[in-house]
Amino acid sequence: MIPIADKPPQAIAMDLPKLEEPSRRWPKLLLHVITAAMVVAIATSVSRSDIETFLAAVAAQPAFLVVLAALYFALPIADWIIFRRLWRLPVAGFPVLLRKRISNELLLDYSGEAYFYLWARQRASLTNAPFGAIKDVNIQSALAANLVTMLLLLVAYPFLTQLNMGRYASASLWSALLIMAITLGVLLFRRRVYSLTRRELVEILGIHLARLAVTTTLAAVLWHLLAPAAPIGLWLALAALRLLVTRLPLIPQKEVLFASIAVFMLGRNAETSGLVALTSASLLAMHLIVGAALVVGAFWPGREAR
Template sequence: MYQSDAGAAPSSLGPETLPALPRSERGWTWWVGSAITLAVLIAALVQLAQVDFARMVAIVPAGIGFWAVYALSYFAGPLGDFIIFRRLWQIPASGFLALLRKLIGNELITGYVGDLYFYTWARQRTGMTSAPFGAIKDVAILSAMAANIVTLILMVMAYPLLDTLHLGIDSSAFTWSVVLMLVISSGVLLFRKILFSLPARDLWHVTAVQMLRVVATLVLTGWCWHLALPAESWKLWVLLSAMRMLLSRLPFLPNKDVVFAALAVFMIGQDAAVGTLMAMMASLLLVTHLGLGLLLMGSEAAGWRKK
């Protein structure tokens, strides 16, 4: 998949062998990062007023097992990114909080806003590589590729279930979705020498971590669904997982889980319990994004006076 390129930029080398980034307390990266922080704060406050907390609390499972699995599923993504950038840049523990802000920015506003925030965060750290955009770009592309591969596998598994579950879904939509993802993935592989900046060994490492991240998040989310509704068939969870993964491939759609919940309710409206579960999970994820977003972005905004 990847080949070593003698001309590739040594983006993964330690800070002792690369020029440090210039430190700027009020440079353009600070202003962009601050603007994104404010945007996330505003988005969190606006969406917070729309959450029906009473309805959500009434149907959230009370067992500790559900909450443990939910926490693992939520933090699996930032943890995977932390492992990647810890290897590439030796980022400190505080980088995990920056990666949480990245996740929340992508979810609350729109895709890749969080990546832009993380780019500004990396540019302000003198111990990072002198060209952080290349690494962030490569990680984002490989994240999408890993998600595409898992989505394709899920859709192949879900295809024979369309008729058995009698949900009235047009199988042609699944077919065209598979074709589109195959075309996109093939294009990335075809132009990999132009698209990627990291050395081959780092690309393989990033790909492995991203695959593990996607699979872990998928399994843990399905486990949450099972803990909440253990009587439902695994076939339904496979189909819903395929739908959720497919919807997540839309890069500029905020609150994907809310949209997914609405789509799931529309598709399986005859199953009130499942529809209620999807709506509850979407609300729970949104509240988690909002709560952590307000806490993390608020703490960052409070620290502006110290700079």
């Protein structure tokens, strides 16, 4: 018998437990529960002031909506490209990835992955072992985010020192070191962690890195549209801070948390801190718009990917 550490990724993937033809009642029930929780989370998270702020920003700067939409849909598009390569996921599966994003951001980290897993588990035509692929894609996403966060922190460090971080400066440093340690740990034990092939892992990492480069740039462009006089270094520092906050586990509504931290650190710079809060409110408004469209689409004939 070949030890598991010496097996190639393809052999490990073949050894993963295959899904039996399941009793499909409990996965469907859980899917409905997560969907209902997502709807409740959207309804309770998005306030009337968020919608009004969003509409005012769009009226003042029409390009704001275009950049915001690109920022919002970048993650599900990247996920769709990845699972299209792995499973030949059809376009009709894209709404599921939107639900995954909303669930992760408004409910709890990885609740979206649980939703996606349950959805994929019911579709043997896509894959008969979805857990390994979803796990590896998420590890690669976290690895890419850690690498980009560390790079941005290094580039933006001179500007980060100008923020009002106070006693949180050392905590931020330790958080960055923890991110580096986790990244090195994943690389060190990669043979025991992954189940996909090396080629697939490299492709997935590349897609996630490209997505992070796009979303970081779009966030900076979004802020620059509304405050063109602010220095680019400030946007770099805030982009690094935003990525660092998104790496915090088990915290819903991270955009709101980032906005709160940014407003605190920017202090008297009311215009800039207001723009960060505006971005957060606009992303919540996007959740409401997309969530409402998904609820309506759930009743549309032929909605499910087969």
